[in-house]
Amino acid sequence: MTWQKELDELARRQAFAEQMGGAEKVERQHGRGKLDARQRIAGLVDAGSFREIGKIAGRGSYDENGELTHLAASNYIFGRGNIEGRPAVITADDFTVRGGAADASIHRKMMQAEKMAHELSIPLIRMIDGTGGGGSVKTLEQIGATYVPAVPGWGDVVTNLQEVPVVALALGPTAGLGAARAVASHYSVMVRGLSQIFAAGPALVEAIGEASDKESLGGSEIHTRNGVIDDEVADEYAAFSAARRFLSYLPGHARALAARTITDDSPDRREDALLDLVPRDPKQVYSMRRAMEMLFDTGSIFEMGRLWGRAAITAFARLDGYPVAVLASDPSFLGGSWDAKTSEKVERFVKLADQFRLPIVHLVDNPGFMIGKHAEVTGTIRYGVEAMNAIYRAHVPLASIIMRRAYGIAGSAMSNADNFQYRFAWPSGDWGSLPVDGGIEVAYKAEIAAADDPAGHLAAIRDRLNKVRSPFRSAEIFSVEDIIDPRETRPLLCEFADLAWRKLNERA
Numbered sequence: 295m296t297w298q299k300e301l302d303e304l305a306r307r308q309a310f311a312e313q314m315g316g317a318e319k320v321e322r323q324h325g326r327g328k329l330d331a332r333q334r335i336a337g338l339v340d341a342g343s344f345r346e347i348g349k350i351a352g353r354g355s356y357d358e359n360g361e362l363t364h365l366a367a368s369n370y371i372f373g374r375g376n377i378e379g380r381p382a383v384i385t386a387d388d389f390t391v392r393g394g395a396a397d398a399s400i401h402r403k404m405m406q407a408e409k410m411a412h413e414l415s416i417p418l419i420r421m422i423d424g425t426g427g428g429g430s431v432k433t434l435e436q437i438g439a440t441y442v443p444a445v446p447g448w449g450d451v452v453t454n455l456q457e458v459p460v461v462a463l464a465l466g467p468t469a470g471l472g473a474a475r476a477v478a479s480h481y482s483v484m485v486r487g488l489s490q491i492f493a494a495g496p497a498l499v500e501a502i503g504e505a506s507d508k509e510s511l512g513g514s515e516i517h518t519r520n521g522v523i524d525d526e527v528a529d530e531y532a533a534f535s536a537a538r539r540f541l542s543y544l545p546g547h548a549r550a551l552a553a554r555t556i557t558d559d560s561p562d563r564r565e566d567a568l569l570d571l572v573p574r575d576p577k578q579v580y581s582m583r584r585a586m587e588m589l590f591d592t593g594s595i596f597e598m599g600r601l602w603g604r605a606a607i608t609a610f611a612r613l614d615g616y617p618v619a620v621l622a623s624d625p626s627f628l629g630g631s632w633d634a635k636t637s638e639k640v641e642r643f644v645k646l647a648d649q650f651r652l653p654i655v656h657l658v659d660n661p662g663f664m665i666g667k668h669a670e671v672t673g674t675i676r677y678g679v680e681a682m683n684a685i686y687r688a689h690v691p692l693a694s695i696i697m698r699r700a701y702g703i704a705g706s707a708m709s710n711a712d713n714f715q716y717r718f719a720w721p722s723g724d725w726g727s728l729p730v731d732g733g734i735e736v737a738y739k740a741e742i743a744a745a746d747d748p749a750g751h752l753a754a755i756r757d758r759l760n761k762v763r764s765p766f767r768s769a770e771i772f773s774v775e776d777i778i779d780p781r782e783t784r785p786l787l788c789e790f791a792d793l794a795w796r797k798l799n800e801r802a
Contacts, residue, residue: 303362307350310365315390323390327488328466329530331371331386334421338534339375339384346373347410348403367391368400369424372407377419377538380546383411386421389466405447408454415547417459419537422476423466445471451478459544459650461537464489464523465530467508480646481540481598482523483533484514491517521602521635539596543610543617544650551651551798554615559591561614561788568780572659572698572722579625582607582657585697586622589657589784591615603639605630605664610652613784613791619647622657625698632704633664637677640707641684648688653794655787656694656709662702682707691794692716695783696774700725716790718778723765725774 314320314330323330329337335344352367369391375384385407411418454460455478462479464472466489473491476482484491492499492512499506514526527533545552565588571580586595590611597609604627609620621640623630632640647654663669663678685692685707694708696719705725709715735742738755745751761767768774778786 304350307362307365311349311352311367314367314388315369315392319390326466328389328423330390331388331421331423334386334465334530334534335371335373335375335384337531338419338421338537339377339382340379343376344373344384345375346371347406348372348400351400351403368403370400370403370407372403372410374410374416377417377541380417380541381414382417382419382541383407383414384419384421387423387472389423401446405450408447408450411460412450412453412457412547415458415549417461417541417544417546418454419461419463420475420479421463421465422468422472423464424468424472445474451475455480456548456649458547459541461540463530463533463537464491465533466490467495469493469495477522481537482525483536484518484523484526485530485533486514486526486528488530489514491522518601521599521638524599526601540598540610543596543652548649548651552617554617554795555612557591557594557612557615559614562785564781564784565589566781568783571780572720574722576698576724579629581626582622582624582659585657586611586620589787590618590620595620598643599639603633603636604628605632605636606640608639608643611655613655614788616788616791616795617652618791618794619643619652619654620657621654623659623697625659628664629661630659630699631661631664632674632678632681633669634672634674634677637663637674637681640681641677644681644684644688648684648690651690651798653690653791653798654688654692655790656692658694658696658700658705658708659698660701660705660708661699663704678704678707686710686712691790691797693718693787693790693794695787696720696723696725697780698722698724715775717774718776718783718786719765719769719774720780720783721765721777723768723774723777724763725765725768726763 312332314332320330348368350365352365354362355364355366357363367388369388370385371388372383372385374381376382408418460479462476462482464476464482464484468476468489468491470493473493476491487509490508490512496506496508496511499511514523517523518526525536527536543552568585568588571585573580586607586609590613594612595609596611597607599608605624607620607622607624611618611620621643644654663674682703688710692709693716696708696717699705700708700723709717735752742748742752765774765777769777
């Protein structure tokens with residue numbers, strides 16, 4: 295007497311589950327240029343590492359004798375898989391089963407996936423396609439009543455944001471709860487032309503008199519520029535690669551430490567090209583990304599949020615194999631001035647680095663907060679102060695390199711001035727409460743106007759102040775700690791990384 299009959303029943307139900315929404319709907323999914331949920335899981339995890347949980351959960355159909363005739367699978371697949379050998383919770387919405395709507399989902403599966411991540415302290419990856427377990431008006435007819443809105447298990451979503459790295463890949467039209475699940479993450483990605491995100495889709499938006507299609511309403515060109523989503527990529531496989539790369543810099547949970555990797559890039563590497571990277575003309579720009587390539591381990595830079603908040607670059611990188619968070623000014627956009635979106639991006643990134651205990655390297659060329667009416671209308675000063683507050687609240691070690699400008703409140707947000715300043719300045723450093731150029735005319739307005747030769751008098755004042763503004767004058771009074779040869783920056787940053795990680799390991 296064996297249990298073979300039951301094992302055959304199990305295999306039959308598993309086979310039904312693997313059919314997902316059926317051959318026709320799976321083919322329709324592929325016809326839209328999209329992978330199906332099971333292909334997505336296979337493309338994301340290490341080969342052969344996925345173990346599905348709750349595979350045969352769904353809705354069974356039975357004949358008059360109570361025998362199963364068909365099993366309609368749940369539209370939510372989850373389980374445990376490996377990412378570069380490290381365990382993670384992997385979830386995927388199955389759009390082939392009622393477009394991911396609530397009437398085909400089993401909420402407990404979603405809740406269990408979220409609980410699994412924080413209770414086992416492993417990262418969570420959500421692959422979202424559709425409403426992601428959200429509502430459908432068909433549900434009302436099935437239950438015979440409407441209901442007060444609630445999201446079962448959302449508390450677990452909130453807990454995960456505090457405990458483990460969360461990645462969201464929006465891989466199709468994503469609305470309602472699906473959109474909320476995409477945003478409730480530490481790193482999010484959309485696929486250009488394939489993914490859209492909205493609170494409500496075009497059909498519902500049309501009811502308020504706005505005609506649109508999915509792409510114009512919520513495509514990646516909108517949401518990767520406004521900060522809703524971090525990055526856009528060309529295809530689904532690029533999204534999987536981005537998720538894997540992001541997780542490679544982070545620990546499995548907020549109480550652990552990220553791993554150091556082996557590198558053959560010497561910490562003593564000195565780049566001669568850094569000598570003339572910063573132009574002498576303060577109005578000329580240069581490539582901060584080129585500077586980063588010369589300072590950090592070769593090939594180690596992973597930038598996040600490149601298309602929004604563009605006056606600041608936020609990235610992960612490595613120094614002698616140690617992972618660090620990099621915050622850098624981008625003088626090619628708004629001259630590096632922090633506007634509202636840039637400040638929002640800085641705040642979020644610094645909090646992420648602090649939460650997962652990554653030391654911060656800040657490459658500074660910041661002429662201050664953006665000014666003008668638009669800056670005032672968008673609340674730049676409020677967002678800017680919140681960014682500064684995040685830097686002051688951070689507990690991780692921070693090193694700053696003043697490459698050029700550091701002006702005003704935004705410039706002072708380079709680090710926590712109440713702490714030890716692990717800081718170096720290049721000879722091109724230029725700082726103060728406000729830029730000398732432009733400030734002279736305001737401070738000396740009456741004197742210049744009364745002069746016989748106003749233009750000549752202005753030039754004389756400027757020449758006099760230019761001598762005073764020399765970074766060496768600041769170093770004389772120990773207002774800045776050290777002025778260095780730019781070629782020494784990488785060795786000094788690698789030294790910082792070693793000291794910072796020694797401290798972090800002591801706290802662990």
